[in-house]
Each structure stands twice: as structure tokens, then as C-alpha cells.
Amino acid sequence: MSSKSRKKVLLMGKSGSGKTSMRAIIFKSQLAADTRRLGATIDVENSQIKFLGGLRLDLWDCGGQDCRSSHTERGRNSRLTLCGRIAFMDSHLTAQSSTVFRSVHSLIYIFDAESPELLTSDTVYFLKCLRALRDQNPPSSSSSSSAANNGGASANGNGNGSSSASNDEGPTVFVLLHKMDLVPVDQQGSKLAEFENEVTKKAREGGYKGGMQFYGTSIWNETLYKAWSVVMANLMPSLSSLRTHLDHFLDLSGASEIVLFERTTFLVISSVTRTTPSASGEEGDEVASEAKDWDERRFERISTMVKAFKLGCSKIRSPFSSLSVSTRHYTAVLDALSPETYILVVAKGHIQTAALELNIRLARPHFATLEAIGMGRS
Secondary structure: OOHHHEEEEEEEEOOOOOHHHHHHHHHHOOOHHHHHHOOOOOOEEEEEEEOHHHOEEEEEEEOOOOHHHHHHHOOOOOOOOOHHHHOHHHHHHOOOHHHHHOOOOEEEEEEEOOOOOOOOHHHHHHHHHHHHHHHHOOOOHHHHHHHHHHOOOOOOOOOOOEEEOOOOOOOEEEEEEEOHHHOOHHHHHHHHHHHHHHHHHHHHHOOOOOOEEEEEOOOOOOHHHHHHHHHHHHHOOOHHHHHHHHHHHHHHHOOOEEEEEEOOOOOEEEEEEOOOOOOOOOOHHHHHHHHHHOOOOHHHHHHHHHHHHHHHHHHOOOOOOOEEEEOOOEEEEEEEEEOOEEEEEEEEOOOOHHHHHHHHHHHHHHHHHHHHOOOOOO
């Protein structure tokens, strides 16, 4: 398998920050309430996950225990008995550094928003990980000259996160400030902004010039799906090509919005929304106004609800296949599009459910072909 179709992703952070819970919810469809029974990760747990277009996600969940955390963890997990055996944090940076950090596509680093050491020892370890990431994945000469020519410009990230980067090549770092549900709602935005500014400043002072994107997350709401959807989109090749095909399907079907989900995780891969008049004669200003009124977190909320619904279906041994909703304001159909994807088609107006279902059925061969060749990769 080529390196282009296999992506190594590190999931790191201090013990108890929520790494394993995230992985269980996203990739194993567990409910947030059920993650309380999960034990601490021992050393490194490796998962091979297949995505669309032949993409293989090589996910490394790296245990975050150190000697200081051994005393608190010992009572919960009988496997954590000797300080020397559980100092995984130091081991990842010393004896296992080349194994863990080499050939990494992305690093997902989890911080506990309520940790008293958030901007002290927690950040210090993160900075050490950045140094190891930089040392084991040196930028090519072409990317270095490109970064110099760009003058270290910053770029905004997608969604509610933000990104700062001066090197277009090399691993992308996603920083998740987790357990934000424990922070008062009116303080969450300022806490994330303050945290991002402080961590970015320290990273730049330490010489790290790679890209970083920051997100506030919680297992109890859709913010977790938002962040992980961005992570997955970062792994996908030629998303612009895929979006072109979805945009064409939007026009042909007369829909108002189309969202593509990965079949297993139900993470959002791509979406297109109508912002111009359709052939049915919709007014452009009215369509644009409606798009602005839509909930910015609707995709991630749909991911959360559908995964919970699918889990409920599995518990009563009734497999989930499709879902349709029809009201006087809109019609929506969620159905399988290809072996690795689900599609949500939303139409405002008087388009019948059967018409949307027929359009999806007719589009399946085309999108199955795209997926087979790697979603439009040249």
C-alpha cells in the first residue's frame, strides 16, 4: 500500500484528558455515558481504520501516564503498578521517539480544559512533542523555500477552530481543548482564545513553525464531531474535486443542501449549499438569506443524532438503512450513496421524497466509481 493511501495519525495527551473516550465515540459508536467504564491506555494502542477512496487511517492512541499520575491511576487500574513501567510520556519522547513520531501525517493533541497544570506542565509536554515531531519529520527543501517566500503568513482554519502556519508541508497539529462542558458557557470562547494565544506563542518561541488548529470539544455535544470532521477532511485527497461533483448533483436534483458523511463514523466529509437561484426559479437573495439562517453546527448535530439512532437500531437488531423527513418547509433524505458514504439531501419547497430518493439511486454508480479511484485523485 502506498504512503499516499495510508495516513499515520497520533492521538496524544496527558492521562485522563479523554483520548480513549474520543476514539470509542468516534470509531466504535459508543455513547458518551458508556465511556466512563474505559480503562487507561497502556503504552500505545494501534488501530487500522478504512475510509473512502482506499484511505487507511493508522491511528496511534498513545498512553499519557507519567510517574506523577501513577499514584492516582493505580486504584482504578490494577495494570498500573510500577512507576518505571508506566512512564509512557517520557518513553514516547526518548526510547520510542523515532518509532512514534516518524512518518506522521497529523498529530491530535488533547488538553484537559480543567487541568490545574494546563499552561504549565501540560503545555511543556506538548512542546516536547512538537520538537520530536519536527525532528522526526524534517521539512523538504522545497517546502522550506515555500515557507520563506510566504513570509510565515497565517491562515484561518475551518469551522470554529483556527489555524496558524508558516509551513505548508509536514504534519498538521490539531489541538483540542477538551471537556469544555465543564467550563461556563459564557467563558468558553475567551478560555479557548486565551489558551490558543498562549500555546501558540510558546510554540513559536520554541522554534516550531508548523501548522496548528485549535478546537474546543466535549463528548457531550456536537463539538467533538466538528473537530474530528476537520481532522478527517485534512486526510482526504482532492476534496475540491469531490465538492465539484456534489455541486453538480445539487443542481441536477434541485436540492438546497447536500452533506456527505463517512459511513462508519458519520463524520462530515464534504457539503455544498445553494447560494444561487435554481432552475425552479428561486430568488438568489432569498436563497442566500435562508442559508445564513441555518444552524452553523447542523452537520455535527446530525452526526450525533444519527449515530445515536443507529446504535438504538442495533440494540433491537434492526439494521439502519435510510431515513426520510418531510414537512411543509422542507424534505430531507438520508441514504447510502456508496460503499463508504451516506448522503443527506435537503430540499426546500415542493420536491417529493420519492424524487430525492430516485436521484440518489441514479447517482450511486457515479459516486461509487469516484470512490473506487480515490475520490477524483489524478
